[in-house]
Each structure stands twice: as structure tokens, then as C-alpha cells.
Amino acid sequence: MDVHLSAWLVLFREMFEGVVPGADGTMVVEKSEAIMPILDGLSANEASRNICAGVNSVAGHSHHTTYYVNLLNRVVAGDEVRPDWTASWGQENVNEEEWSVMRDRLRHEYQLLLSHVDSGRLVPDNELHAAYLWGQVAHAAFHLGSIRQIVWIMRSDS
Numbered sequence: 001m002d003v004h005l006s007a008w009l010v011l012f013r014e015m016f017e018g019v020v021p022g023a024d025g026t027m028v029v030e031k032s033e034a035i036m037p038i039l040d041g042l043s044a045n046e047a048s049r050n051i052c053a054g055v056n057s058v059a060g061h062s063h064h065t066t067y068y069v070n071l072l073n074r075v076v077a078g079d080e081v082r083p084d085w086t087a088s089w090g091q092e093n094v095n096e097e098e099w100s101v102m103r104d105r106l107r108h109e110y111q112l113l114l115s116h117v118d119s120g121r122l123v124p125d126n127e128l129h130a131a132y133l134w135g136q137v138a139h140a141a142f143h144l145g146s147i148r149q150i151v152w153i154m155r156s157d158s
Contacts, residue, residue, distance in 0.1 A: 005133075014029055051153050059091060061143045061146055
């Protein structure tokens, strides 16, 4: 595997899963401070909580992140994508069933993207693929930071 793609994979996995067991260190997160472990530790009520006006809920960030990963999966599949950013923030409140489905969908899109990388369908020497690929890392980092801050504020208010 290309060294750049391999580096991307380390960063992307760490954003979503946390530090890989047996790794000597971390590039971005500590322990389980990654997107999926954080989301798995929240109830639907917590994920839907609005901490203040103008700040999206954790559910909103999750829905948007899933949408963004799905865009790259669609690009790799050869679909013409026209992002609808308003719709990508379309679900701020969830019940327990919706929260479970939302997390499962994020996990599915994440795994599908990894399968595209593993199979070679995602070609980093294609400028569009490379831009989307590295955009995924930056995008995930932003939403990971936002989710962590929202959760920290929620728990410090308790």
C-alpha cells in the first residue's frame, strides 16, 4: 500500500476507533476518545441535548459526519454527488431506536470506506479522490473535537 494511503488509514482509523491495540503511541487521540467509542457511550437523550443556541447536538454532528463519509463512498462508486449541506444537518434529536440506527449507519459508511481503500477502488493519485480522502481526516478531526467539547460541557453541567 502507498505510504500516503497507509498514513491516511492510521489517522482515519484513529479518529473513528481510537488507538489501535498494540500501537506504540497515538497520532491524534488518547485511549477511546474517538468518534465511535464516544457515541457508543451516549444515550439518545444525551446525543440530542442542545447545550446552547447555535451549537448542533451530538446527534446532529453524527448525522452530518455520516453524510460526509457517504459522499466519498458515492464518489468511489462513480456517482455524481451534489452535496445538500442543509439536509446533512437534518437530524438533531433522536430517540433510542433512531440513535442506534444512526450509529450503525455511521459504522457501516466508515467500514465501507475502509473496504474501498483495502480493495484499491479509492485511488489517491486521482485528484478528486485524494482531496476527498484527506478532507475526510480534516472533517473527522473537526467533528471529533466538537463532539468531545459538547460531551465535556454536558458532563460538567451535571
